[in-house]
Every structure is written in C-alpha cells, then in structure tokens.
Amino acid sequence: MKLESRKEEIIKTAAKLFKEKGYSAVTMRDLAKAMGIKAASLYNHINSKQEILKNIIISLAEEFTEGMQAIKKSKATSIEKLQQVVALHVTITSQNTYGMASLNNDWMHLEENLAYYSSLRSGYEADFRTILEEGIKRGEIENINVEVMLFSILSTLRSLYLWIPKKEELNLQELSKSLNQVLINGINK
Amino acid sequence: MKLESRKEEIIKTAAKLFKEKGYSAVTMRDLAKAMGIKAASLYNHINSKQEILKNIIISLAEEFTEGMQAIKKSKATSIEKLQQVVALHVTITSQNTYGMASLNNDWMHLEENLAYYSSLRSGYEADFRTILEEGIKRGEIENINVEVMLFSILSTLRSLYLWIPKKEELNLQELSKSLNQVLINGINK
DNA sequence: CATGAAAACTAACAAGTGTTAGTTTAGATA
DNA sequence: TATCTAAACTAACACTTGTTAGTTTTCATG
Numbered sequence: 001m002k003l004e005s006r007k008e009e010i011i012k013t014a015a016k017l018f019k020e021k022g023y024s025a026v027t028m029r030d031l032a033k034a035m036g037i038k039a040a041s042l043y044n045h046i047n048s049k050q051e052i053l054k055n056i057i058i059s060l061a062e063e064f065t066e067g068m069q070a071i072k073k074s075k076a077t078s079i080e081k082l083q084q085v086v087a088l089h090v091t092i093t094s095q096n097t098y099g100m101a102s103l104n105n106d107w108m109h110l111e112e113n114l115a116y117y118s119s120l121r122s123g124y125e126a127d128f129r130t131i132l133e134e135g136i137k138r139g140e141i142e143n144i145n146v147e148v149m150l151f152s153i154l155s156t157l158r159s160l161y162l163w164i165p166k167k168e169e170l171n172l173q174e175l176s177k178s179l180n181q182v183l184i185n186g187i188n189k
Numbered sequence: 190m191k192l193e194s195r196k197e198e199i200i201k202t203a204a205k206l207f208k209e210k211g212y213s214a215v216t217m218r219d220l221a222k223a224m225g226i227k228a229a230s231l232y233n234h235i236n237s238k239q240e241i242l243k244n245i246i247i248s249l250a251e252e253f254t255e256g257m258q259a260i261k262k263s264k265a266t267s268i269e270k271l272q273q274v275v276a277l278h279v280t281i282t283s284q285n286t287y288g289m290a291s292l293n294n295d296w297m298h299l300e301e302n303l304a305y306y307s308s309l310r311s312g313y314e315a316d317f318r319t320i321l322e323e324g325i326k327r328g329e330i331e332n333i334n335v336e337v338m339l340f341s342i343l344s345t346l347r348s349l350y351l352w353i354p355k356k357e358e359l360n361l362q363e364l365s366k367s368l369n370q371v372l373i374n375g376i377n378k
Numbered sequence: 379c380a381t382g383a384a385a386a387c388t389a390a391c392a393a394g395t396g397t398t399a400g401t402t403t404a405g406a407t408a
Numbered sequence: 409t410a411t412c413t414a415a416a417c418t419a420a421c422a423c424t425t426g427t428t429a430g431t432t433t434t435c436a437t438g
Contacts, residue, residue: 024213041416105294142378148367149376151352152345159344167336178337186375187338189331217426230386
C-alpha cells in the first residue's frame with residue numbers, strides 16, 4: 001500500500017515543469033533530472049511523454065464535466081448554480097494548479113485524445129451557456145450578450161491556476177466569496 | 190516603398206503559428222513552409238528564432254505600457270479609467286490576436302529580454318491596481334479584495350485574444366460596451 | 379544588355395530529441 | 409541465503425533542431 005506510485009510522482013513532476021515552460025519545451029531529460037534519475041528510467045513507469053500529458057489533462061477535464069453534471073441536476077436558482085460553478089473551479093484548481101496550466105495551454109498537443117478533450121470542453125461551455133440563458137429567461141440575470149458574460153466569467157475561472165499559488169494568504173472560501181461578488185455583482189458601488 | 194517588409198511578413202506568420210502550437214513547438218522549417226520558402230532563407234531577413242519572439246512580444250508590451258501611461262495622466266473618474274483600460278485591450282488585441290497569444294503564453298521563452306518584459310508587466314499591473322485602489326478611496330468602487338478584482342478583470346482582458354476571432358459579428362465598440370457592463374456592473378439583475 | 383543586390387537555394391553542422399535494448403542494482407520474500 | 413522483481417543504469421538509435429556557408433536565381437536599374 002503505497003501513498004503515491006512512482007508513476008503518479010512522475011506525472012506530478014511533469015505537470016510542474018509543463019507549467020513553467022510548456023509541454024513542448026520540457027524534455028524527458030529535464031523531467032528525469034527533476035526526478036533524480038536518468039531519462040531511460042522513466043520508461044519503467046510510463047509509456048511515452050504523450051501519455052503523461054494525457055493523464056494530466058483528461059482526468060482534470062473529466063472532473064470538470066462531472067462537476068457540471070451535478071450542478072445541472074440540482075434545482076438551485078441560476079445565480080446559485082453560477083456560485084456552484086465558481087466553487088467547482090476554485091476547488092479543482094486549488095488541488096492541482098500545475099495540471100490546470102497544461103489543461104489551459106497544452107491541450108493542443110494531445111494527439112489521440114484531442115477530439116475527446118474537445119468534446120468535453122465544448123460540452124462544458126454549452127452547459128455553462130445554458131445556465132446563463134435560463135437565468136436571463138427567469139429574470140435573475142441581466143439581459144446582456146450571453147457570449148460576453150460566458151467568456152468573461154470563464155476566462156477568469158480558467159486563469160485561477162495562475163494566481164491561486166500567489167495568494168496563499170487568501171483562504172479558498174473567502175476567495176470563492178469574493179469571486180462570486182465580483183463576477184456576479186460587479187465592482188461598481 | 191513596400192507595404193510590408195518581408196521581415197514583418199515572417200513575424201506575422203510566426204505569430205500565427207505560435208498561437209496554434211506555442212513557440213517551442215514551431216520549428217523554423219514549419220515557419221519556412223508557411224512562408225513558401227526553405228528554412229535557411231528565413232535568415233536573410235531575421236537573425237534568430239528568438240528575435241522573432243522578442244519582436245512579437247516586446248512591441249505589444251510597450252503598446253500596453255504606453256496606453257496605460259496615457260490613462261494614468263487623464264483626469265477621468267476611476268470608473269472611466271477602467272473603461273479606457275478595457276478599450277485599450279480591445280483595440281490592441283483586435284489588431285493582433287496572434288501576437289497576443291505569444292504575449293500571454295510564450296513570454297517565458299524570452300531570453301535576454303525576459304527581465305525587461307517582466308518589468309513592463311508588473312508596472313502595468315501596479316498601475317491597474319492603483320486605479321482600483323483610488324476608486325475605492327473615492328467611493329466609486331466597491332470595497333472588495335483588490336487582488337480579486339484586479340485579476341478577475343485582467344484575466345478576462347488577457348483572454349480576449351482567444352475569442353475576439355470567434356465572434357466576428359460583434360463589432361468592437363459593442364464588445365467594449367458589453368464588457369464594461371459585465372466587468373463593472375456584474376450580471377446580476 | 380549588363381550589373382548589382384536582394385532573396386531564394388542546397389548541403390551540411392553539432393547538438394538535442396523521444397525512445398529502445400540490454401544490463402545492473404537494491405530490497406523484499408521464500 | 410537464494411531468488412525474484414521493480415527500478416535504476418549505460419549505450420545507442422534514428423530523427424529533428426536552429427543555424428551557417430556557399431551558391432544560384434530573380435529582377436529592377438544603369
């Protein structure tokens with residue numbers, strides 16, 4: 001019963017390096033050095049560099065999709081659903097800021113899994129859009145251009161991986177709360 | 190009197206490719222093929238791959254810095270200044286969505302110019318922060334966590350390069366207007 | 379038509395790439 | 409102690425990388 005398999009260690013280390021320089025700029029020798037071994041030894045645990053990227057990205061994408069399914073099913077108001085989406089992003093991102101960098105910036109280097117990833121991503125965006133549209137229909141949300149609202153909120157949530165690590169003093173519940181306030185009510189007094 | 194020098198053409202083509210795959214994944218042979226020539230021929234016009242990246246990123250970063258200086262000097266209200274910042278991002282981004290991808294994702298591959306870029310970037314963020322802090326002091330802006338406001342707005346503006354190309358039907362003034370509405374007043378009814 | 383320069387070409391380099399094959403080491407179990 | 413396996417190693421592969429050197433082509437100008 002090991003706490004973390006060697007493979008998982010490699011994937012975590014890779015994610016850290018991928019965040020710093022991007023998938024393409026990280027060599028297997030870089031990764032090996034960060035693990036304190038030789039490049040060839042990595043292949044006792046993983047099958048390819050590509051497999052590492054797939055592991056990082058697909059598991060995260062599936063987490064988001066599952067979270068969104070749960071939110072869809074709930075009978076909350078549209079605003080409450082949005083708050084749940086914010087919490088989903090804060091939770092997943094804070095647990096894996098390195099992986100989120102790959103999800104955001106290196107997805108195009110997925111090979112066999114690119115189509116699958118893209119389908120998860122567009123499904124997620126479609127569900128998000130539906131929440132906003134329902135909110136407008138119900139009179140909960142301002143009738144502004146839906147695409148602008150969608151991408152404005154989503155851009156902020158997708159960038160969380162960049163600044164959660166820099167603001168350790170801010171606890172996560174506080175962060176969710178401030179984010180909800182800013183994204184939903186704006187900053188105008 | 191040529192409309193566009195060969196060097197500028199190369200830089201523009203490079204920016205397009207860099208947006209698709211990132212700086213590291215684009216080879217000089219890729220770039221040459223996109224230009225319809227051989228890789229070695231590129232070196233009649235540019236000195237190195239690195240120089241291309243520098244040209245793309247530094248000119249954009251300086252545009253933002255200059256724009257921010259102008260906004261700082263103006264005697265507008267804090268909210269008006271924010272609206273000017275939004276317009277600045279919309280304008281610069283819409284004119285060069287490819288370059289903005291490099292600015293956002295490939296700056297870490299700058300070599301000699303990395304320190305200079307970083308100083309421009311943190312200066313820009315500091316000026317942005319000052320606008321928000323003054324707005325709070327003057328009672329124009331809600332007294333929410335400044336870092337959350339700053340990075341929420343900035344994340345959205347920095348992501349513009351991704352979705353301006355997808356929403357051609359939206360004209361730029363309309364876009365600025367909707368963005369101001371969403372970022373400043375929120376989406377709550 | 380001759381000429382000069384800009385811009386293309388071919389060929390090659392040294393270094394770095396992901397990955398494989400085969401071997402050795404270390405540590406748990408029989 | 410002997411054995412087995414996981415996980416490290418060395419060495420090498422075929423290919424790709426950015427870049428240079430030297431040569432040929434293109435074409436506007438004298």
